[in-house]
Amino acid sequence: MTRPPERPPERTGFRAVKSEIRDRIESGRWGPGTLLPGEVELAEEFGCARATVNRALREIAEAGLVERRRRAGTRVRAAPLREARFRIPLVRAEIEATGARYRYALLDRAVTPASDRLRGRMELPEDARLLRLTCLHFADGLPYQLEQRWISLAALPQAETQDFADSGPNEWLVATVPYTEVEIAFEAAAAGPEAVAHLGFAPGAPVFAIERTTWLRGRAVTHARLSHRPGHRMTTRY
Amino acid sequence: MTRPPERPPERTGFRAVKSEIRDRIESGRWGPGTLLPGEVELAEEFGCARATVNRALREIAEAGLVERRRRAGTRVRAAPLREARFRIPLVRAEIEATGARYRYALLDRAVTPASDRLRGRMELPEDARLLRLTCLHFADGLPYQLEQRWISLAALPQAETQDFADSGPNEWLVATVPYTEVEIAFEAAAAGPEAVAHLGFAPGAPVFAIERTTWLRGRAVTHARLSHRPGHRMTTRY
DNA sequence: AAGTGGTCTAGACCACCTT
């Protein structure tokens, strides 16, 4: 048996400093509320420049383990404020990553005015016109995700001439238009008629749904509701 | 009307460089796939040190807008790989942040062997003993979240002597034991008997549930299943 | 082989906040 090419713990550099400091926190040697030594002092201890300690501490602070304030110094957080990060990839990538074959189908396409609910979510004016698409994404021939999408024709008039028959609107969108703001929401909802018809849910069964809205410089671009097949779990580990 | 103390866009520093570069990407001037100028060149353009450009670009890369490789340079990502970040605060903080009054109740407490499902989730040995707690968190007197928690007594023997009558296990845990790894999962599940009894769900109704497991240096510490009251939405914006 | 980003250093000035 040969070992995988495992990196030895770094002996120098900001990674070494970072990992040593994390270790002192995680081992309890520096418990919650402890005031850490100043950057200058740590730099002396580790035999490096202050900038190196600074980078290590900055990253530890970003991770939520410590809190830094001028003049007050760096303190171990009482309740480590950590974030869960989820990557929300294109469905195609998500499906192909599991080794399954991806297939896409457009179920419906229409131009509509915006409903009140949508105008609220997307922060749209009253007379907004939207392109509404209903799509289905398959993994190995089985329905995987139902996508209900609305595209603002004010922001993206060229969407009206796209037919979206062969590839999904999400792929077209990411290649076409950048965005500056995103809102993502997760919820558990009762299966509606479309989820029943296309995902094989019993009426009222629990559906895991993601809603995603994007804006470009304050202007709503698109809103999507992604409903997943029964049993879907969204997981992250860090 | 006075304006809020709005910060003018920075004129110098890595923030200025960062925001200018983001702007060029978001405006489409540097479209997907574009190779950016090198750090040296950008430093000349912006009249700053290379380290300043480096920091700006590093942060833009972390945000997923560009991809950097030695020798190859910095490229605008074709499909911006962006992450959704969720803070999962203590329920108490979550409730009090809305202005509501927080109340806690312990419903049940027992020491049990680990079920197969739990042993899988927590990666526990066969003979593991767990402290199982069932708790309810109220907002303004109404049930807000049902917490089903298991604590490994091998990792945390002192949990056995805690009674958890007055404050929740999560608060005790964050103040007592650090962790190095977390797994978080979201799902939509059908309301079980406890959600029906305590959260007012109809049997089988959709419940938004978060499962969270933590380890300290490879050793399972605790696992929690948090079920939310009807209509709960988890949202993030960036 | 060479050019790119990755990192470190030593020094400096500054903004901010706590005391």
Added chain:
DNA sequence: AGGTGGTCTAGACCACTTG
């Protein structure tokens, strides 16, 4: 008022990777 972190600079060496 003074000490802390926040940031910038100029220069240097290094690691990686691609041509």
